[in-house]
Every structure is written in C-alpha cells, then in structure tokens.
Amino acid sequence: MRVTANSETCAVSSLCVYRVPGVFDQDEDGLVRILEERPAAELHEEIRRAARGCPTKSIQVHEDEGAPASPTAPA
C-alpha cells in the first residue's frame, strides 16, 4: 500500500492524525502531511478507515503499490 494526501483540499479536521498518528501529520497551518508513504501492513485497515472518513476525501490509498518486501494484508 502507498498512501498520499492532497493538502490543497484538506479542511483540517485532524481526523487522520488522531486515527493513525505515525502516518499522518499536520503542517503549521494544520494541512495534512504524510509521514510514512508506505506504512506497515498492520496499519492498513486504519488507514483505509482514515481515507473513508476524511471529510474532503483528501487521502488516497493506492492498494497495489506496496513496498516489494512488505507482506500482503489479509483481505
């Protein structure tokens, strides 16, 4: 999995930062920043939830773009 975010459309809900703090962060203005673009498999479900819950749909999850060595998350 690869995760990206669009700070242009971010509305600073802070929801993603609270849900997965190691992956999502905010800049000085509160706009979303990605800390870990290829997060560990155990975080994938929470990241999907964060993406689904983003009020401006500013988080994109690219499921088929994993790091070569990372195990596939169970369906």
Next chain:
Amino acid sequence: MSTQTPPRYPFAWTPPMQVPEALRHVHDSSAMEVTLPSGDVALLVTRYKDVRALFADKRLSRNIARPDCARISKDNDLFMDPNIDPDPPEHTRVRSLVTKAFTARRIEALRPYVQQVADELLDEMAAGPQPAELNEAFAFPLPIKVICKLLGVPAEDRDRFRGYVDGFLSVTKLPPEKVGECRQNLWKYLGDLIESKRENPGDDLVSELIRVRDDEDDSRLNEHELHFWTQGLLIAGYVTTASQIGTGTAVLLHRRDLVREIQADWSLVPSAVEELLRTQIMGSSVGTMRYAIDDIPLSDGSVIKKGTSVLLSEEGANVDAEVFECPFELDIRRKENHHMTFGAGLHYCVGAALARMELQVATETLLRRFPDIRLAAKAEELPRALGGFMEGFTEIPVEW
C-alpha cells in the same frame, strides 16, 4: 404538485428520549420538502451518500442572503450577512487564518487545561446541594471557559454575552426587535473586546487575527470579517458543545448499562462520544441551509432544480441504514463512525477536534468523579429548548 403543506422541520421530538417518528421515514425518498419555522419551504436531502457529496458540491452556495432563498426564521436573519462571502475562494482564504489554531497538536496542548477546568467545576458541584443542574454546573461553563481562553475573551464576561447569543440564535423565541437588540449588543460587545485587545494583545486567537487585520502588507482580513469570525468562533465555540455535553450525558445517564460499560473500560470514551454525536440529539440541520445555483442530480436520478433552497440532513444521513448498521441503536463500540454531525467538505466544522476533546474529557471526568451519577428526573420529562437554533435540554437535574 402536492397541495399539502410539507411537514414541519425541525421534526418534533416527542417524547424527548426517543427518535422522532419522522426520522424513521426520511429515507423513503432521497429528498423531501419541509416547512421551516418561517413558513418557507426548503428541500431536505436525507441520504448519507447525497448529503456527504452535496456538502462538497460548489453548485450549492452558502450565500443565503438572496431574495428567493427560504428563510429559517421570519424574525431573525440567521446565517445571513450580506457583507460576508461564505463561498470559496473568499471563505477559504479567511478560514485558513483560523484553522491553524485547531490542529491536533494545539488541541492536545489544551487538553490539560480542559481537564483542570472540568475537575474544578465538578469539585464545586460535589460541594453543592443535590440535585445539581448539569447545564449550569458543568455543560455550559466548561466550553465557555475553554473558548474564552482560546480566543482571549475574559470568562467573567459570559453573563453579558450569553444573553446576547441566545437572542442571536433565536428562531421563534424572541420578537424581531429583541433579536435586533441582542445582535447589536453582541456586535458592540465584540467591538469593545477587539479594541481592548488591540491595545493589549495577548497570546490568543483574536489577538492573532487582529495582527493579520492590522498588517498593512496582509489583505486577508478586513475589519468586518474580524468581527464576524470572532463572533462565529465565540458562539460556535460553546453553544454546540455545551448542548452536546448536556444532551449526551442525559442520554447516557438514561442508559445505565452504557455508563457501566464505559466505567469498566475507559478506552470506550472516544467511540461513545462519536456515537452520541451521531445520534445528534441536540439540534436539527437548519444551519446547513444552501441555495442551488445550478441543477444538481441526486443519487437516485432525481434533480435538485436551480434556485432551490436546500438543507442537508445531518440527522438523516446519520441514521442511513446503507451506512450505519442498526442505525437507531446506540452502539458505543462502533468502529467506523463517519457521521455528518460536523458536516463535510470545505465547510467541515473548524472546531470539531476541540469539541471532540472537550466531550471526551467531560464524559470521562463526570463518570469517574461521580460513579453513581443519575438523572434526578424522568428522562422523558426533561424540558427541551424550543424556539432557538439549538434544541438541547434546558434543565438536567442530577444526583449521585
């Protein structure tokens, strides 16, 4: 065209602890006409999918100061200010000046202060007579103190501004001349506040906005916008949170089983708070009023015609069975609770993270401090605020 008058909205909540009957049928169609307190008719969009999409749809304008837009109240120009452009890009420009005060880091830095205020208020409550009245002892003073600290407003001013704010948010409660008086007094109060902060700036959000306003090289904020946003932050900063602390707690106390569940596992507090927010028992969606500047198709193929006044039903979306399993059940363990109570899209509630944090602290502190706290009145008989923008309970007697 139907000749029948569309049902009244906000829906009647009778008796208070139950889901309004109307809410059980709102998904029969994707949208329904409703009659507002003003007598005007608006289109209430009810399905989660549509509500969420429309919150982000630029074909719905937030500028409702238009002659042919439905009015919420005939006595009060709620959410209408002809000098403010509530649509992007203007709105987004000003909004970005305040969002930086509401990042997760800034909110978490406030948490110890919120905890301290909650502890102090409950110490006072414990020392006083029983039953205590939860709104005045806790639900209102907590968020008022917090928003005052964040904005740099003297908390002792609350007795002044609370009356003005009640009038500002009146729908049918007060006659138009009283509403006007409250609005003027509130605006004047804020003007005095801004002037005094200009002279003695502090480390607070209003002082920060004044600095932006007075910076000659920075044209992002004019004087009217400075007033308007200070007013909006102050009002939204406590009215909603206070109502939610009150109604949410009342509902919890009505459900002893849930209180016991939380007390056995405090990690349930955040999801319990979200679930109480989802069931959104404190108000309606009249505040979402928008105006269609173009035709907009809904998910079932029907079309919102250009020129329609539109309400996005947060409470309808929040009980959409397509999204929420057993939507009318209070499930404090819901894992994925993307409710619409704070809206969505670029107008998503600026203070949502602050409200969540305050609700978490309030709920946990209250249930820890008073393990056996209970309602000292029948839940069904709690009086509900009528005629205003918020519909929380006006009196919540509790004993412990």
